[in-house]
Amino acid sequence: MSNPEALTFPAADALGLEPHLPPPFSRKGAEEQKNISQQQQNDAAAAPSTTARGGERKTETKRNKPKPFVTLTFAISLDSSLSLAPGTRTILSGPQSKAMTHYLRSRHAAICVGVGTAIADDPGLNCRLLSASPSKPQHQPRPIVIDPNARWALKEDAKVLQLARAGLGLAPFIAVASATSPDDQTRELLERHGGKYIFIDQPAAAGNDQNTSGAVRFNWDDVLAVVMSEGLESIMIEGGGQIINSLLAAPENELIDSVIVTIAPTWLGQGGVVVSPPRTVGADGELVSPVRLTGVSWHPLGEDVVMCGKILR
Numbered sequence: 001m002s003n004p005e006a007l008t009f010p011a012a013d014a015l016g017l018e019p020h021l022p023p024p025f026s027r028k029g030a031e032e033q034k035n036i037s038q039q040q041q042n043d044a045a046a047a048p049s050t051t052a053r054g055g056e057r058k059t060e061t062k063r064n065k066p067k068p069f070v071t072l073t074f075a076i077s078l079d080s081s082l083s084l085a086p087g088t089r090t091i092l093s094g095p096q097s098k099a100m101t102h103y104l105r106s107r108h109a110a111i112c113v114g115v116g117t118a119i120a121d122d123p124g125l126n127c128r129l130l131s132a133s134p135s136k137p138q139h140q141p142r143p144i145v146i147d148p149n150a151r152w153a154l155k156e157d158a159k160v161l162q163l164a165r166a167g168l169g170l171a172p173f174i175a176v177a178s179a180t181s182p183d184d185q186t187r188e189l190l191e192r193h194g195g196k197y198i199f200i201d202q203p204a205a206a207g208n209d210q211n212t213s214g215a216v217r218f219n220w221d222d223v224l225a226v227v228m229s230e231g232l233e234s235i236m237i238e239g240g241g242q243i244i245n246s247l248l249a250a251p252e253n254e255l256i257d258s259v260i261v262t263i264a265p266t267w268l269g270q271g272g273v274v275v276s277p278p279r280t281v282g283a284d285g286e287l288v289s290p291v292r293l294t295g296v297s298w299h300p301l302g303e304d305v306v307m308c309g310k311i312l313r
């Protein structure tokens with residue numbers, strides 16, 4: 001099946017992003033990826049696969065756990081909203097910055113969203129960039145859905161599974177708490193498409209971010225260590241609000257290698273899903289900014305602007 005929505009991203013624009021990206025896939029990695037895509041086209045009912053390649057850089061967390069290269073990337077309005085309301089899909093990126101996001105998808109081994117986004121958006125989470133050559137399938141990132149309580153009622157007609165069946169994307173790995181027992185039907189559906197549940201141990205005590213509901217929250221270094229153990233050496237984290245805010249909170253933000261934000265020239269108004277990490281209190285009890293970027297560059301793309309930077313340490 002051919003790609004019905006083939007996007008292109010100019011090489012000159014890609015060059016400007018290079019300092020903010022994980023290393024390009026190695027020749028061996030590209031070959032393995034090609035084999036994965038070919039196998040998926042031949043047989044959508046493949047056995048669960050844990051093989052994927054990412055950049056060669058291996059960074060470590062402050063707790064010395066191996067972790068992938070982490071890019072935090074999302075599109076936002078002028079009033080810091082990701083969407084008009086929780087549970088609503090809102091298009092912010094124009095065509096050029098949308099193509100940029102798909103270029104990022106072509107450069108990361110994995111792509112991560114929270115279960116709130118999976119339920120609200122029914123996302124494809126694939127790369128729809130035109131391949132450089134017809135004989136070389138486009139790299140597809142492995143979707144990782146953070147779903148501690150296994151809430152996502154995945155169905156056969158989910159966009160991500162339709163794309164996996166068509167050989168245009170990969171089935172998701174769903175990250176659930178170790179204590180969770182996902183239902184057998186969903187597990188079978190997932191595994192039939194080459195996805196699986198992955199289990200995260202030692203969830204942090206509730207209340208480590210803006211969550212006050214007592215819900216299970218993972219430590220990000222635990223999540224990233226499991227992603228790395230799956231052979232996924234780079235990950236772009238797209239959202240939504242709770243995922244981004246928990247990762248931007250100190251000290252979790254130390255785990256981020258690169259931040260790439262599309263800013264769209266629109267206001268979404270009150271009641272949107274807002275990016276705003278919890279404030280931090282300094283040594284003398286004063287309020288301090290929890291996180292700031294450095295080494296920032298700005299890239300106009302159509303009517304949007306894309307801002308790239310690193311977390312100031």
Ligand SMILES: NC(=O)C1=CN([C@@H]2O[C@H](COP(=O)(O)OP(=O)(O)OC[C@H]3O[C@@H](n4cnc5c(N)ncnc54)[C@H](O)[C@@H]3O)[C@@H](O)[C@H]2O)C=CC1
Nearest residue numbers: 074075082083088114115116117217218239240241242243
């Ligand atoms: N404009 C953009 O670039 C994007 C917009 N969105 C929008 O964001 C909205 C969804 O955002 P939210 O409702 O905030 O949902 P979300 O996608 O952030 O998922 C929230 C859920 O993720 C889990 N979670 C979050 N942090 C966790 C942690 N540290 N450990 C374990 N589990 C954790 C919890 O189960 C929580 O209920 C949608 O409207 C979607 O369209 C989503 C992605 C990108």
Ligand SMILES: Nc1nc(O)c(N)c(N[C@@H]2O[C@H](COP(=O)(O)O)[C@@H](O)[C@H]2O)n1
Nearest residue numbers: 075090091092093101121123124125238
């Ligand atoms: N970069 C960007 N711009 C927007 O305007 C968006 N709404 C999003 N959303 C993210 O992309 C996912 C949808 O992916 P598919 O197009 O279905 O593959 C969505 O779930 C958000 O993570 N991103």
